[in-house]
Each structure stands twice: as C-alpha cells, then as structure tokens.
Amino acid sequence: MGQTLAEKIIAKAAGRGHVSPGEFVTCAVDLAMMHDSGGPRRVKPVLDRLGAKVWDPGKVVVISDHFVPAVDAMSAAILDLTRKWVAENNIQNFHDMQGICHVVLPERGHLSPGMFVVGGDSHSPTGGAFGCFMFGVGATDMAGVLVTGETWIKVPGTIRINIDGQLAPGVSSKDIMLHLCARIGMGGAGYQVVEFCGSAIEGLPMIERMTLCNMSAELGAQAGLIAADKTTAAYITAAGGNVGDYESWQGDRDANYLDTHLVEASSLAPHVAAPHSPANSAPVGEHSGVVIQQAYIGACTGAKLEDLHMAAAVLNGRKVASGIRLLLAPASTKTTAAAVVDGTMAILTEAGAILLPSGCGACAGYGAGILAEEEVCISSTARNFKGRMGAASSKVYLASPYTVAASAVAGHITDPREFLQKGVS
Amino acid sequence: MTSRAWVFGDDIDTDVLAPGLYMKGPIEVLATHCLEAVDPNFAAAVKLGDVVIGGENFGIGSSREQAVQVLQILGIRTLIAKSFAGIFYRNALNFGVTALTCAEAEKICAGDEITVDAPNGTITNLTKNETYSCDPLPEQLMEMVALGGMVPYLEQRLRKGI
Numbered sequence: 001m002g003q004t005l006a007e008k009i010i011a012k013a014a015g016r017g018h019v020s021p022g023e024f025v026t027c028a029v030d031l032a033m034m035h036d037s038g039g040p041r042r043v044k045p046v047l048d049r050l051g052a053k054v055w056d057p058g059k060v061v062v063i064s065d066h067f068v069p070a071v072d073a074m075s076a077a078i079l080d081l082t083r084k085w086v087a088e089n090n091i092q093n094f095h096d097m098q099g100i101c102h103v104v105l106p107e108r109g110h111l112s113p114g115m116f117v118v119g120g121d122s123h124s125p126t127g128g129a130f131g132c133f134m135f136g137v138g139a140t141d142m143a144g145v146l147v148t149g150e151t152w153i154k155v156p157g158t159i160r161i162n163i164d165g166q167l168a169p170g171v172s173s174k175d176i177m178l179h180l181c182a183r184i185g186m187g188g189a190g191y192q193v194v195e196f197c198g199s200a201i202e203g204l205p206m207i208e209r210m211t212l213c214n215m216s217a218e219l220g221a222q223a224g225l226i227a228a229d230k231t232t233a234a235y236i237t238a239a240g241g242n243v244g245d246y247e248s249w250q251g252d253r254d255a256n257y258l259d260t261h262l263v264e265a266s267s268l269a270p271h272v273a274a275p276h277s278p279a280n281s282a283p284v285g286e287h288s289g290v291v292i293q294q295a296y297i298g299a300c301t302g303a304k305l306e307d308l309h310m311a312a313a314v315l316n317g318r319k320v321a322s323g324i325r326l327l328l329a330p331a332s333t334k335t336t337a338a339a340v341v342d343g344t345m346a347i348l349t350e351a352g353a354i355l356l357p358s359g360c361g362a363c364a365g366y367g368a369g370i371l372a373e374e375e376v377c378i379s380s381t382a383r384n385f386k387g388r389m390g391a392a393s394s395k396v397y398l399a400s401p402y403t404v405a406a407s408a409v410a411g412h413i414t415d416p417r418e419f420l421q422k423g424v425s
Numbered sequence: 426m427t428s429r430a431w432v433f434g435d436d437i438d439t440d441v442l443a444p445g446l447y448m449k450g451p452i453e454v455l456a457t458h459c460l461e462a463v464d465p466n467f468a469a470a471v472k473l474g475d476v477v478i479g480g481e482n483f484g485i486g487s488s489r490e491q492a493v494q495v496l497q498i499l500g501i502r503t504l505i506a507k508s509f510a511g512i513f514y515r516n517a518l519n520f521g522v523t524a525l526t527c528a529e530a531e532k533i534c535a536g537d538e539i540t541v542d543a544p545n546g547t548i549t550n551l552t553k554n555e556t557y558s559c560d561p562l563p564e565q566l567m568e569m570v571a572l573g574g575m576v577p578y579l580e581q582r583l584r585k586g587i
C-alpha cells in the first residue's frame with residue numbers, strides 16, 4: 001500500500017519508513033513559527049519555569065503581526081517583550097512588522113517541500129501550499145517544541161479535493177473554499193488532512209493556492225496540502241528558499257484516501273458566507289442587496305498581491321459608494337511594495353480605499369477597523385464568528401476580494417461579475 | 426465527585442470562549458467574558474468542578490489556548506463534547522483538562538448532576554439515572570494529563586534528563 005504525501009512527510013519526521021492513520025508518533029520539527037500573540041509572551045513563562053533553552057534557534061521564526069503597530073500600552077508591552085525575547089534567545093529569523101506570519105513565512109523563503117512545520121496559529125495550514133506538512137498548535141504545545149524539538153501527532157488520514165476545470169472571471173479560490181465550507185461543513189474535515197489536486201490547481205498561482213490551504217482551517221483540517229510542482233519551485237527560488245528534491249514529495253498513486261470530493265471549477269459562482277459561520281455560505285445572489293457600512297480587504301486569507309489585483313480589477317476607474325468605508329490592510333510590506341510598483345495601489349487608493357498597516361488588524365478584532373454594534377461588514381478574511389471583528393452584534397459577511405470591492409462600490413452586497421463584464425463605467 | 430452540567434450547542438468557537446476584544450488584557454478579565462455571547466450568565470454562575478458539555482466541534486477556531494485557560498480559571502476540569510476541534514483538544518490536554526468525546530453528550534441537560542470516570546470512559550447522569558460511554562483519553566497522553574499537563578510533564582522529563 002502506498003502512502004499519501006502527508007503520511008510520507010510525517011514518516012520522515014518520525015524517522016520511520018511508513019506510518020498509518022491513527023498511529024501516535026513523535027516527530028522531529030523542521031521549523032517552528034510563532035507570532036507576537038501566541039509566541040514569546042506565552043512561551044517565555046513556560047521556558048523560564050522549566051529553566052530550558054530553545055532547542056535550535058536557527059529553526060525558529062518569529063513574526064510580529066497581531067498587535068502591530070502598537071496602539072496602546074498593552075500592545076506596546078507585548079511587542080517589547082517579543083523583541084527582547086527574540087534578542088535574548090538569539091533568534092535570527094525575526095520579521096518585525098513585515099506582515100502577516102502565514103504570508104511572510106514563504107515570502108522570506110522559509111518553507112520547502114517535505115518539511116514538518118508547526119505554527120503557533122490556527123491558519124498554519126497555509127504553509128501546506130508549499131508541499132509542507134504544517135499545522136497550528138497552542139502556546140504550550142509550542143513551548144514543548146521549543147524545549148524538545150519534537151511533538152506528538154496522531155497520524156491523520158487524507159481527504160482529497162479534486163478541482164478540475166478553470167475558474168470563471170470574477171471567481172477565485174476564496175469562492176472555492178466558501179463553497180467547500182458549506183458543502184463539507186465547519187470542522188467537517190475532522191482534523192484530517194485535505195489535499196487539493198486537479199487541473200484547476202495546476203493553473204493557480206501560489207497565492208491562490210495559499211488561500212485554499214489557509215481556509216482548510218475552517219474545514220477543521222489539521223493541515224491543507226498541495227504537492228509541489230514547477231510553480232511552487234519557481235516561487236520558492238525567487239524567495240531565496242530551498243526547493244530541495246521537490247519532485248519526490250508526491251503522494252503515491254496507490255495511496256489510501258479517506259474520501260474524495262470533486263469540484264468543477266468552471267461551474268462555481270462567487271460565494272458569500274453570512275454571519276456567523278464560514279459554512280453559512282451560498283452563491284452571492286442569495287445575499288445581494290444586503291446593506292453594508294464597511295468593506296474590509298485584509299488578512300492572510302484575502303490581502304495578498306493577487307487579492308489586491310482582484311480588488312483593483314473591480315475598482316479600476318470606480319469610486320467607493322458614499323457613506324461606505326473600504327479599508328485595505330495589505331498582507332505584507334512586500335505586498336504593498338509590489339502593489340505600488342505595478343500600479344495596483346494607485347487604483348485602490350484613487351477608488352477611495354483607506355490604507356491600514358500590514359498586520360492582522362481588524363481580522364482578529366485587535367487592531368484598526370473594528371465594528372460598532374449592529375454594523376455590517378463584508379470582508380475578505382476567513383472567519384465571521386460572532387464578535388470577532390468588534391461589537392457582539394456586528395455582522396460580518398465573508399467573500400472574495402472581487403466581491404468585497406464590488407460591494408464597496410455598490411454600497412450593498414453585489415455580484416462582482418457585473419462590474420467585470422461592464423468594464424469601467 | 427458530582428458535577429453540574431452546563432450545556433452548549435455545536436460549533437462553540439474560540440472567539441466565544443475567549444473574545445478577541447479582551448485578549449490583550451489580563452487572563453482573569455478575559456475569563457469573565459467567557460461564553461458571554463451565548464450565555465451572559467455563565468462566567469458569574471459557574472462553580473469549581475462544574476462540567477461543560479458541547480455538541481459537535483467544540484473549540485473550533487483559533488489556536489489561542491486562552492480558550493482552555495479561561496474555562497480552567499472558572500473552575501472547569503472536565504469537558505465533554507460530541508467532538509472537539511483538533512487544536513483545542515490538544516490545548517485542553519496540554520493544560521491537564523480532561524476532554525472526553527462522547528457520542529451521547531446531547532442526552533445531558535443543563536443542570537444535570539453527573540459523575541465522570543475518565544480512565545474507564547464512563548459518564549453517569551445521576552439526575553436521569555443513565556450511563557454513557559465515551560472515548561477514553563489516548564493512552565500515550567494519560568500520563569501528561571494526570572500530571573496536570575504539558576508543563577509539569579516537561580518538568581518531570583527534564584528532571585529525569587530525557
């Protein structure tokens with residue numbers, strides 16, 4: 001019996017030839033990623049209590065993104081602690097205020113196919129887009145990794161999601177995921193691995209693949225995964241990373257999959273998830289006309305370079321409706337720089353988008369752009385849980401950057417395809 | 426010891442357990458807002474040793490372990506649910522909170538008096554005079570949970586030099 005890609009990576013990390021789903025194994029960790037919220041401020045007390053040191057500072061990456069830039073004494077203190085801890089522990093890979101961890105990690109060349117990676121954040125499955133097995137852990141689990149260099153895992157099975165065909169104009173991988181959230185359900189993946197394959201995936205740029213793996217978290221998967229190909233190798237090489245023998249990190253043909261879901265990309269419409277669950281999603285038509293006060297393009301899920309391109313395709317030559325605020329928090333400083341160079345940023349700001357710092361910001365309810373009681377927001381983020389983006393009675397609709405931008409222009413939820421067909425008005 | 430049950434539905438997420446608005450502040454303050462979006466009374470009324478019962482997918486959402494810690498601060502030592510979100514489940518065991526998966530969790534009603542035998546995987550509902558079976562904790566992790574979680578477990582491991 002062959003093995004899935006996830007099983008192969010776990011077997012390597014466990015120093016074994018073969019592992020089977022359901023087994024408990026201890027794995028050596030190739031890389032550990034932490035941010036300012038779940039990182040130093042939470043692991044330091046544990047390490048101090050144990051009198052222990054970081055097992056290998058070269059295998060640790062720290063990225064400040066949740067509380068940046070500091071807006072009050074508490075967030076300033078958290079960032080201060082983060083910076084001091086990184087210096088004291090000789091962590092060379094510290095990216096301070098450079099963007100959201102899941103985007104900065106591959107951007108700086110830290111990920112290679114076949115790696116076993118833990119991240120101190122629930123959207124860590126994003127790294128799976130690079131052919132790594134990457135999963136999210138809490139701070140105590142992370143402290144265990146920092147002390148021992150290893151962690152336990154119950155070997156997950158793999159659910160295959162085969163996406164064939166080509167996405168229609170105005171439809172993106174965010175729409176695929178909102179569709180899957182409704183179909184499989186929040187947590188429907190039951191802490192197994194979801195591996196995306198099929199002809200649609202081959203045609204997707206890395207950033208769109210990252211969106212798929214990112215929202216595997218909403219399906220309740222432990223990890224999302226896409227086997228590396230030439231597109232992956234080109235991205236990693238450009239980022240200064242190491243592609244290694246990426247062609248060998250593929251699932252076997254005769255591997256055992258728990259389930260296979262088929263998606264025909266060309267038949268998908270833009271989707272919108274109504275409050276308060278990503279699984280509450282339906283084709284955009286079901287929600288069109290819902291009046292909004294805020295539109296948010298942000299987060300690791302929805303403010304990467306391609307995401308900004310999607311918004312710009314809609315906003316080019318148009319204006320945000322009066323009384324509506326369109327907030328834009330690019331996912332990383334590199335994203336901002338590239339969007340300035342290619343002209344995207346001018347299109348967005350001329351349309352009326354208000355530029356916010358790169359970081360988690362309103363997505364986590366920590367930073368700028370949070371909502372008042374009863375306010376309605378359409379957002380390119382991954383989660384619309386009750387109260388997440390601000391007041392408990394605020395309402396968040398999730399959508400692609402195309403749909404968020406189109407809704408900002410209309411002042412209510414709207415199908416972006418109308419704007420793309422009409423061209424500039 | 427008998428415990429009083431607090432019952433919540435499916436998909437209780439980490440933002441409801443540990444709301445983002447209070448994440449920067451002290452954990453004791455965060456705890457007073459635990460579950461307030463679904464039951465404003467919970468944090469004030471829950472007592473040491475009470476048990477929280479969830480439906481499917483308890484703890485879905487972020488990796489913040491404050492979602493476990495606030496429950497622990499409020500006196501919860503045992504969680505029972507039809508299913509747990511993966512990261513939350515790891516976090517619970519890492520804090521020495523016994524998290525039990527029980528297919529019959531929905532038979533427990535708010536206020537029922539129950540006793541839990543985690544090693545044998547049985548839950549007795551004294552109010553209804555019923556017994557339910559649940560998945561016992563994974564054998565590999567029993568020692569860690571019994572010691573009070575990951576930190577005491579690591580302490581012991583470092584002391585022994587392994």
Ligand code: SF4
Pocket residue numbers: 100101102121123298299300301359360363364381382
């Ligand atoms: S942008 Fe949002 S989803 Fe992404 S890491 Fe930050 S808080 Fe989490």
